[in-house]
Amino acid sequence: MRCAISSSKLKKKSNPAVNVIDLKFYYGDNLALNGITLDISEKMITAFIGPSGCGKSTLIRCLNRMNDLIEGVRIEGCIKIAGKDIYDPAINVTELRKRVGMVFQKPNPFPKTIYENVVYGPRVLGVKKKSILDDICEKALTRAALWSEVKDRLHFSALELSGGQQQRVCIARAIAMEPEIVLLDEPCSALDPIATAKIEDMLVELKKDYTVVIVTHNMQQAARVSDYTGFFMMGELVEYDETTELFTKPKKQRTEDYITGRFG
């Protein structure tokens, strides 16, 4: 298994891919994010951890405006990707979601073949040539560390795959869009340790080309794969630091209590 430690030890600072500035998010009257400010580094893995309901999913859904689909929500503050405010009315949301891909907790492949799942996005965007689609499919599945397992059954239904394989199809589907940023909300929570390890290895490989943001309840997973970790509690960012620092010597007592299980 690959390890993220070596890269984060270098304390290599990369440019921020995303700037979140004093972000407040309301579901109706319920304040779910209370003034979050953080930068997400380019081509690094950033993990968000924290107790259930602290706002991790809300935050990552803000990054590709997935929350727009929910009734009665309100957002204040600002999120910039590559320097541009993504909530600017001039922004094309479809284009944004192409640049910021998302993978969910439960694998949700379409009831189509593996191949059709992966090339779905490019097809919608108008790519028609079979040779190009084939190429996209192979590249994305290779990136998602699934190619060798499925290359002989690309035209079988994705629903016939195991959970871990389905999740990697979903990751391949996200990558096939050539996003700049990949968001993953608890992508391994339904997977066994082997499938989890494969996805973790793949994430470390992915960050060569992509900025990765992962929400996880598995602190060991955050520790294994991420370069930076943010700890959230009740809609607030309590601590945000290099992962090795946060897990060996957190600066805030609330972080310490949470990660050592003295919380609650």
Next chain:
Amino acid sequence: MVREAYHKALKELQDDVLEMGKLVSQAIQSSIEALKTRDIETSKEIIKKDQEINRMRFDIEEKCIVLIATQQPLAVDLRTLTAILSIITDLERMGDHAEGNAKINIMIGEEPLIKPLVDIPRMGEIGIAMLEKSLKAFIERDVEAARRVCNEDDKVDALHDQIYHELLLLMMNNPKIIHLATYLTWVSHNLERIADRVTNIAERTVYMVTGEMEELNVSKY
């Protein structure tokens, strides 16, 4: 509070370290007492008891490994476990130094001491006091107390210098006692090493609490 069993196990491990420290401190104490009173039986006893110290070290180490494997400790808990692993190694070595003193006593055997022992017991007393303070600082997570312990190492170093020169003079004046004087320099050396290892315990304590590695006292030796 969640993870009660885990935190209880961590607490028990710290008690085990304290227990092991007591055995080591007793071993040092009686090794010097035996030397002073020419008590060969006690020295043999110390050598036997060192087995118990060694075994205890492995027991504690094993418990640490099991906790690391099963509980994935993080942050202060992780630092506590690594501190314990380091401290028990130092304690085990201190036990060996005490055992070394016991063996020297046996080697001296029936021969009379070449001088009344004053500075050597003094060194031992300071070392034992340092050991006890360092373990108290560890248990109480008292960084200031840990730092203070390290300053006392200078006294032990100074005594070691003094004893060494005194014994050198005795040897020059009377070559017949060279072997006996050499034995005593070994004892002094063992005690100097013990105090030095106490400073390691104090350094680990500071690391455990603050997360910072600090070299607190660079020994002369």
